[in-house]
Amino acid sequence: MSARSTSPVPGRLGPWQYLQNxxxxxxxxxxxxxxxxxxLPFVAVRGRQAANxxxxxxxxxxxWAARLHLGVTCEVRxxxxxxxxxxxxxxxCFLDILVIAHALPRRAFIMKREVMRVPVMGWxxxxxxxxxxxxxxxxxxxRAISTEVNGRIASAEGLGQLIIYPEGTRTRPGERRDYKHGTGTLRAATGLRVVPVAVNTGLFWPRKGWGVRPGRAVVEFLPVIEPDMPRQAFMPRLQAEIEVNSDRLMAEAGFRQDAT
Known part of the structure; x- marks a missing residue:
């Protein structure tokens, strides 16, 4: 589906804003x-707790630096x-990664292998x-991820909050992509409950991270989807929850979208 959309902050950024970026x-x-x-020394001694x-x-x-330099504040609902x-x-965008991770005490992402090869932070x-x-x-x-997750659930340390992006990539505000089956497969294999999350972060922080605009970005943790929901109903429910509520958050920030 294509869309014609408008930003809550129209117009191009000025030279000073690019310098701030x-x-x-x-x-x-x-x-x-x-x-x-x-x-590093702290983590070497105390492991995952220290790394978190x-x-x-x-x-x-x-x-904090985003507030200082870019005028971007974040609200967690x-x-x-x-x-x-x-x-x-x-x-x-990158901003929703930061906000979601900061809100969770034992966060862990499913991420591309290449990202984990980045020096220091990949470690x-x-x-x-x-x-x-x-x-x-x-x-x-x-299948390999499901086995790994089940092993962690059974361990003394536990799994924590495993973050996954059902669309598989970043999307522009108003863009629609089919959700991949991975979330449903992982849920069925592990019996874990699923917490959907809606965002409007892309209105202020572009996909490629350049040209950030000041504003108040919102990330909202939605009601839990319990493991007993029938498998065939899960993915439509998940997509509806995330998309409808993300649209609501973007509309609150002034975003308007007209289908073409």
Missing amino acids: AIYYLHVGVATLLIGLCG TVATRWIGYML GTPPTDDCIVAAKHQ YAWKVGCIPIDRSRGRDAL
């Missing part, structure tokens, strides 16, 4: 290196889960329990 990325790049390196502590402080610092579960979220991703996925393996990759 550059200053932000330089700032957080240096901070990432320093925070990551300073936390360092990650929380790093993410919080990045969100609903109740972030604290138990073992799947968090299925709308994904519009932290491993330590907090992120699970790499090789998309070229298709269903075999999902």
Whole structure:
């Protein structure tokens, strides 16, 4: 479906705003290196718990820097889960990754293997329990992830909050993509409840991360979908919950969309 949409903040960014964007990325790049390196000894001794502590402080610092340099503030609505579960979220940009991760005490992402090879922060991703996925393996990759997740659920440490993006990629505000079956497959294989998440972050933070606009971004944790929901009803329900509520959050921020 195509759409004609308007932004809540029309017009192009000025030179000063682009300079602010550059200053932000330089700032957080240096901070990432320093925070990551300073936390290494702590994590080496205390493992995942320490890695989560360092990650929380790093993410919080990045969100603070976004307020300072870019005028972007973030609001979390609903109740972030604290138990073992799947968090299925709308994904519009890097900002929603930060906000969702900061709201969860034991977050772990299913992410592309290449991302986990990034120096310093890729190592932290491993330590907090992120699970790499090789998309070229298709269903075999999902089976391997399901086995890994079930093993963690049965362990003394537990799984935590496993974050997955059902669309499989970032989408522009108003863009519609079919949801991939991975969330439903993982839910069926593990028996975990699913917490949908709606966002409007893409209105302020573009997909490619350049040209950020000031404003108040919202991430909303929606009511839980329990494991006893019939399998054939789950994916339509998940998609409806996320899309309808993301549209609502974007409309609150002034976004309008007209189908063509």
